[in-house]
Amino acid sequence: MERDTAPTLSPLPTAELLELIRRRRSVKQNLLRPxxxxRECVEQMLEAANWAPNHGGSEPWRFTVFAGEARRALGEAFARSYRLGIDPAKYVPEAEKAQLERxxxxxxxIAIGMQPGGRHPEWEEVAAVGAAVHAAQLVAASRGLAAFWTSGMPVLHENTARFVGLEAPARLLGFLYVGYPAIPWPEGLRGDWREKVAWRWD
Structure with missing residues (x-):
C-alpha cells in the first residue's frame, strides 16, 4: 500500500535569502537620513515579525510605532525617564536634552514589548520577540532600510514602558528605530561560521 505523503513546501531561492540575511545592518541614529x-514598509516589517516562531502560539510581541509629530511625546518620555532614573549627583542637563531630541x-x-502568555519560561518569550524583531529587520533591509535595536536606561525605564502602554508582567525590551542610511550601505563582518559549530553527525 502506497504511503500518503504530506505536500512539500515549494522551495524559495536560498542564495537570495542568504544574501538578504548577510546585508541586514544596524545603523546608528546619527547616521540616518531624515x-x-x-507606512507600507513598516507594515510589511511588522507582518513579518508576526510570523516569528514562538512556543505554544503565545505570540508575545507587542509593538507601538511612532512617526512624524508623534515622536515629540516619545522624546519627552525619554527625557522624563532620564530624570527619574539618573542618580541626582550624576544628572547632566545636556544628557536630558539629548534624550528629548534624539x-x-x-x-x-518602534517600541518592542513582550507580553508573556503565562505558560512558558520568560526567556522563551523574550527569544520569540527577538526572532520577531530580526524578521522585521530583514524586511527593512530588503527595502533599503536600516533598523537598530536600542536600549539603555531611559529607553527601558518603567516610565517609558507605561508611556507605550506596557504594564507588568509585560516588559519593554527596547526600541527599533528605522531609516535610510546617510552613509554607503555598511559592510558586514563576521567570523567564519564553521569555527562556531561542532558536528556530531553519524
Whole structure:
C-alpha cells in the first residue's frame, strides 16, 4: 500500500535569502537620513515579525510605532525617564536634552514589548520577540532600510514602558528605530561560521 505523503513546501531561492540575511545592518541614529519611511514598509516589517516562531502560539510581541509629530511625546518620555532614573549627583542637563531630541534623528521608532502568555519560561518569550524583531529587520533591509535595536536606561525605564502602554508582567525590551542610511550601505563582518559549530553527525 502506497504511503500518503504530506505536500512539500515549494522551495524559495536560498542564495537570495542568504544574501538578504548577510546585508541586514544596524545603523546608528546619527547616521540616518531624515527622509520619511512609507507606512507600507513598516507594515510589511511588522507582518513579518508576526510570523516569528514562538512556543505554544503565545505570540508575545507587542509593538507601538511612532512617526512624524508623534515622536515629540516619545522624546519627552525619554527625557522624563532620564530624570527619574539618573542618580541626582550624576544628572547632566545636556544628557536630558539629548534624550528629548534624539527622536528626530530617525523617522520611525518602534517600541518592542513582550507580553508573556503565562505558560512558558520568560526567556522563551523574550527569544520569540527577538526572532520577531530580526524578521522585521530583514524586511527593512530588503527595502533599503536600516533598523537598530536600542536600549539603555531611559529607553527601558518603567516610565517609558507605561508611556507605550506596557504594564507588568509585560516588559519593554527596547526600541527599533528605522531609516535610510546617510552613509554607503555598511559592510558586514563576521567570523567564519564553521569555527562556531561542532558536528556530531553519524
Amino acid at each position: 527622509d520619511p519611511v512609507a 527622536v528626530w534623528l530617525a523617522p520611525v521608532w
